[in-house]
Amino acid sequence: MVKVYSSPEVGKVIVGRGSLYRLKDELDLLRPFKVMxxxxxxxxxxxxxxxxxxxxxxADVTVLEDGELAKDLKVVERLLVELLRKGFTRKSLLLALGGGALCDVIGFTASIYMRGVLLSLVPTTLLAQIDAAIGGKTGINLEGKNVVGTFYPAHVTIVDPELLNTLPKEELVNGMAEVVKYGIALDQQLFELIELIDKSSLTDVSFLDKVVHECVEDKIRIVIKDPREETGERMKLNFGHTIGHAIERLSGLEHGRAISIGMVCECRVAELVTEFKDTDRVKAVLEKLGLPTQLNADPKAVLKLIRMDKKSWYGKPILALPTKIGSIAIKEVEEETILRALGEAS
Ligand SMILES: NC(=O)c1ccc[n+]([C@@H]2O[C@H](COP(=O)([O-])OP(=O)(O)OC[C@H]3O[C@@H](n4cnc5c(N)ncnc54)[C@H](O)[C@@H]3O)[C@@H](O)[C@H]2O)c1
Incomplete structure (x- = not known):
């Protein structure tokens, strides 16, 4: 089943097995001058x-380094110069074919070159298909994670789960962290479904298709309500990320694995400041999938990085905390409370 979503907040998003075959027709509709x-x-x-x-x-082809290394100002500068020297105009198109890190850096580059060129994303990891490529957030790292970025929805995003056929199991596990996030933040039924499966389901085609369709739909629904993260609605999807981004930066763990630990730590914070009581349930699901749940970093170093978080509008950390599975509250939290929760999670 292929589904098409279209709105100014998310651009055109085509989801489902076989959607890659629509790439040519979709790009032709945009009439790009040149394609990279x-x-x-x-x-x-x-x-x-x-x-x-x-x-x-x-089409021109440029191959970047894999992973977080590409989310760097120097890489962006190199790309901008290449585009200019090769005669790319405002009506040219950048097509990102890769994981979440690549989508982030190419989205950013497309948003600033000549004040914005055509952009198409073809995400190739589970994590990028269900999260990074949807909703227009772009970003590169600078001291902290995603400190520099823009909102720039791609004109066309093709989410074809067939591209996941070559993805190593470890990367599927990594992506499952964000699936669990959707379950806890928005979708109790999805969380309960993941509670029922075992690790072998990760290579089950119909399970992956279902997860991709449901998460993309969840994300689009939220982004349309709050495209620029202003009302708190979109912030719900940052559950696990305030502490998780700090852990990712400190430990060098992959994004999903760092977010897994971040979610457990933020569940502990939630237990201190809301009525949430399901940390052990969350931990059990993550561990069953093979994701880490134990904090292995100095809580004070984590806190130092949390101070750079984009959600901290007036200086105090703001966290998206579950009140129960499927429901999130946005709360300003005292630093001492975070330190206490981090102590318990290490
Ligand atoms: N913009 C957003 O809204 C948003 C949301 C969530 C995450 N992110 C970002 O996404 C990034 C993580 O993304 P990721 O987990 O996709 O990591 P990644 O982009 O580093 O890709 C992981 C690895 O998978 C390999 N790979 C990709 N597709 C493959 C395929 N089909 N077959 C085989 N190997 C393949 C890549 O080469 C890479 O080594 C982080 O930088 C994170 O900040 C952004």
Whole structure:
């Protein structure tokens, strides 16, 4: 089943097995002057030929380093110069083929080159398909995670779960952290479904299709309500991320794994300041999937990075905390409370 969503807040999002075959027609509708495909070393080996064949037009190709290394100002500068030297105009298109890190940096580059060019995202990891590529947040790292970025929804996003066929199991596990996040933040039924499965379901095609469709729909619903994270609605999806981003930066763990620990720590904070009581249930689900739940960093160092968090509007940390499975409250929290919860989670 292929579903199409279209709105100014999220652009056109085409989701489902086989949606990659629509790429050429969708890009033709945008009538780009030139096209640059940007991908990463791993993904290029696996999927670039297929995309070039499907696209059936002349395109420049640039291959970046894999993972977080690409989310860097120097990489952006290099790309901007390349675009300029190759004669890319405002009516040209950047196509990102890769995981969440690549989507973030290419989204950012597309948003600032000539004040914004056409952008298409083809996310190739579970995490990018259900989260990073949807909703227009772009970002690069600078001391802290995603400190520099813009809101810039892609004109066309193609979410084809077939691209996950080559994804190593470890990356599927990584992506499942964000699936669990959707369950806790918005979708009790989704959480209960994950409670029932075992790790072997991660390679089950119908399970993955269902998860991708449900999470994309959840995310689009929230982004349309609050595209620029101003009313608190979109902040719900930051559950696990205030502490998780600090852990990611300190430990070098992959995003999903850091968020897994971040969610457990934030559940502990929730137990201190809300009526939430399900931390052990959350921990059990994450551990069953093979995700880490134990904090392995100095709580004071974590707190120092939390101070750089974008949600901390007036200096105090703001956290998205569950009140029960499927429901989130946005709360300003004292630093001492966070330290207490981090102490319990280490
Ligand atoms: N903008 C947002 O709203 C948002 C939301 C969530 C996460 N993020 C960002 O996403 C990033 C994490 O994304 P990620 O988990 O996709 O990591 P990633 O982009 O680093 O990709 C993980 C690895 O998977 C490999 N890979 C990608 N697709 C593959 C495929 N089909 N087959 C085989 N290997 C493949 C990549 O080469 C890489 O080594 C973080 O930087 C995070 O901040 C952004």
């Amino acid at each position: 495909i940007v991908t990463t070393e791993n993904v290029a080996k696996l999927w670039l030929d297929r995309v070039l064949t499907l696209l059936d037009r002349v």
